[in-house]
Amino acid sequence: MKEITLNYIKNFMERNSELKYLEPQIKEAISLIAGGGLKEQNKLLICGNGGSAADCEHIAGELLKSFALKRRVPQTLQKKLFEAYGEEGSTMANNLQCGVKAIPLTSFCAYNTAFLNDCDEKYVFAQLVNALGIKGDILLGISTSGNSKNVLHACKLAKVMGIKVIALTGETGGKLKEIADVLINVPSNIVYRIQEMHLPIYHLICLCVESELFEA
Numbered sequence: 001m002k003e004i005t006l007n008y009i010k011n012f013m014e015r016n017s018e019l020k021y022l023e024p025q026i027k028e029a030i031s032l033i034a035g036g037g038l039k040e041q042n043k044l045l046i047c048g049n050g051g052s053a054a055d056c057e058h059i060a061g062e063l064l065k066s067f068a069l070k071r072r073v074p075q076t077l078q079k080k081l082f083e084a085y086g087e088e089g090s091t092m093a094n095n096l097q098c099g100v101k102a103i104p105l106t107s108f109c110a111y112n113t114a115f116l117n118d119c120d121e122k123y124v125f126a127q128l129v130n131a132l133g134i135k136g137d138i139l140l141g142i143s144t145s146g147n148s149k150n151v152l153h154a155c156k157l158a159k160v161m162g163i164k165v166i167a168l169t170g171e172t173g174g175k176l177k178e179i180a181d182v183l184i185n186v187p188s189n190i191v192y193r194i195q196e197m198h199l200p201i202y203h204l205i206c207l208c209v210e211s212e213l214f215e216a
Contacts (some may be wrong), residue, residue, distance in 0.1 A: 001208075002211055005211045005212055008204065009027065009030075012200070012204045016200060018187055022185075022201070025183060025184050026201065026205065032138060032164055032166065032181070032182060033100075033138055033205070042101070042136040042138070044063065044100065044101065044137070044139075045128070045129060045133060045138070046102065046139075046142070047105040047125040047128075047140075047142070047154050048141065049143070049150065051191075051195050052144065052148075052195070053106040055142055055198060055199070056105070056106045056142065057107065058199075059102065059104070060104040062203070063102040064099040065099055067207060069210055069215075069216055070097070071097040071098040072097070073096045098214060100210075100213065105128045105129075105154070121150065122149045122153055123153050125151060126154045126157045128154070129154050129157050129158055129163070130161075133157075133158060135163065136163075137164075138163065138166060139155060139158040139165050140167075141154060141155045141167050142168045142169075143167070143174065144170045145169070145170060145174050146167065146169035146173045146175060146176040146177060146185070147175050147176070152175055152176065152179070155167070155176060155179045155180065159179060165179060167180035168186075168202065169185045169186070170186060170188055171188055171189050172185065172189065186198065
């Protein structure tokens, strides 16, 4: 990992001492996402329910555009835009940012309502993993209990498809504990406290993935 990434993690652990025991798992999650070919064909899929569904959207939002760095698009694209559209192309290039391919599976409103109406709701996220996922992708499943059935089935399918699974849960890890390649289980069994701790953790992951993949 880059020195700046390690400093982000060190500072986080100093500010959040109750989460210190999760440092190895958080580092593993960062390495998995940043080293998972996400700058090329692979992507991060994210699923969860309720407040965790909102977290899915939040995480994707931090990854699809700049978080702490400028993330200018490559000079090759800047050049092509200028050659195609002149100053308008340069303006476009200056307003675009490099992104990490991240898809919140909670976002497909028409699909989700159709599937929930026509099919077994337990497989709503699994169907999207089936349709969108490829070997080498990463699935981040968020469940405060670790037992959300639709998240569990998505993660089970992901394992069969060669997709690595990161689980963000409460203290016990629930059934996701047995499935996840990386388990980040925060020290609480109270839903709102779990969610309060999830946010700074995934902010740190987004910050560190960005620092690993892009230049300052």
